[in-house]
Amino acid sequence: MATEYLADVIDGKKVIQSLDVSDLSAGEHTFWFRICSNALGQWLHLPVMVYKGSKPGKRFVITAGVHGDEYNGVLVAQKVASQLATADISGSVVIVPTVNLSGMLSHSRDYSSNDPDHSTANLNRFFPGNKNGNEAQRYVYQLWENLLKPNADLAIDLHTQTSGTLYPLYVFADYRLDDALNMARLMNPDVIFDDPGDPGILETVWNQHNIPSITVEVGVGRYSDYPLVDRSTKGIFNVLSDYGVLIEGEALEAEPPFVEGKELTSIRAETGGFYQPQVELLQPVREGDLLSVQTDSFGKELKRYYAPRAGVVLSFNVEPMRATGALIVRLIH
Numbered sequence: 001m002a003t004e005y006l007a008d009v010i011d012g013k014k015v016i017q018s019l020d021v022s023d024l025s026a027g028e029h030t031f032w033f034r035i036c037s038n039a040l041g042q043w044l045h046l047p048v049m050v051y052k053g054s055k056p057g058k059r060f061v062i063t064a065g066v067h068g069d070e071y072n073g074v075l076v077a078q079k080v081a082s083q084l085a086t087a088d089i090s091g092s093v094v095i096v097p098t099v100n101l102s103g104m105l106s107h108s109r110d111y112s113s114n115d116p117d118h119s120t121a122n123l124n125r126f127f128p129g130n131k132n133g134n135e136a137q138r139y140v141y142q143l144w145e146n147l148l149k150p151n152a153d154l155a156i157d158l159h160t161q162t163s164g165t166l167y168p169l170y171v172f173a174d175y176r177l178d179d180a181l182n183m184a185r186l187m188n189p190d191v192i193f194d195d196p197g198d199p200g201i202l203e204t205v206w207n208q209h210n211i212p213s214i215t216v217e218v219g220v221g222r223y224s225d226y227p228l229v230d231r232s233t234k235g236i237f238n239v240l241s242d243y244g245v246l247i248e249g250e251a252l253e254a255e256p257p258f259v260e261g262k263e264l265t266s267i268r269a270e271t272g273g274f275y276q277p278q279v280e281l282l283q284p285v286r287e288g289d290l291l292s293v294q295t296d297s298f299g300k301e302l303k304r305y306y307a308p309r310a311g312v313v314l315s316f317n318v319e320p321m322r323a324t325g326a327l328i329v330r331l332i333h
């Protein structure tokens with residue numbers, strides 16, 4: 001594999017269709033990565049930032065925007081990039097801040113295709129993609145095969161909770177992998193979930209390729225949370241320091257998170273309506289504690305939802321109107 005340059009230059013940046021960090025010179029590089037064409041035959045391009053040190057070292061890949069409505073992750077990726085531009089590093093960091101272009105343009109979690117025979121797709125169930133599959137599968141394949149996989153020893157995928165709900169700073173890590181657990185703790189998050197993985201998720205596929213990775217959830221879907229963006233950026237620099245990528249500066253001690261858990265309980269709306277949470281994030285609850293009050297369209301109370309077992313509040317709705325089956329409170333145990 002080598003970095004393949006196309007003849008095109010967009011806004012002064014070279015267009016590539018594959019990236020191999022090993023053949024780049026030291027310093028900062030910004031590219032457009034050609035990922036696929038739309039139904040009009042126009043090429044779509046992902047922004048890519050590469051920071052390469054003059055000495056060898058660990059190679060990180062940081063992604064964000066796999067879900068198109070999760071902007072805090074995108075802001076973290078951009079902030080890490082701007083701070084790396086002036087840092088002295090070993091190894092390399094590749095940053096892909098807006099993976100799901102069609103989702104981002106429509107403020108949607110999912111990828112939407114121009115193919116009428118193609119449902120919208122959760123890209124984070126489609127990794128490592130399929131060369132001969134539908135549009136979303138091919139999009140993921142080109143991303144995985146020619147940009148992500150060849151350039152990583154370790155990886156971080158940045159998300160938030162889905163629109164309408166929020167998380168604290170929350171990390172998924174497969175505890176069987178020492179490096180995944182180490183990175184999770186170095187992020188100094190509020191919560192870590194011991195995540196055995198699921199098919200098609202980018203974190204799982206990284207791990208299956210012996211590239212330890214974590215998924216970081218940076219608060220609320222759709223809306224910005226700058227204090228949490230700052231905390232997450234510091235967490236990533238702590239990880240980069242610990243692995244020797246940042247030459248100056250030592251990694252801070254990982255502080256124990258508020259909770260490390262391995263079981264989740266999601267309380268969902270039994271019928272649609274307006275749901276007012278009665279708990280705070282990270283609040284410990286006992287079995288039977290009141291979690292949420294539901295009202296109807298006339299404002300009349302319909303139902304109260306209680307904790308089915310003891311746990312800590314990991315998520316709740318911030319959009320009051322919830323569909324049948326939608327998340328209203330999630331507990332971690």
Ligand SMILES: [Zn+2]
Nearest residue numbers: 067070159160
């Ligand atoms: Zn997400």
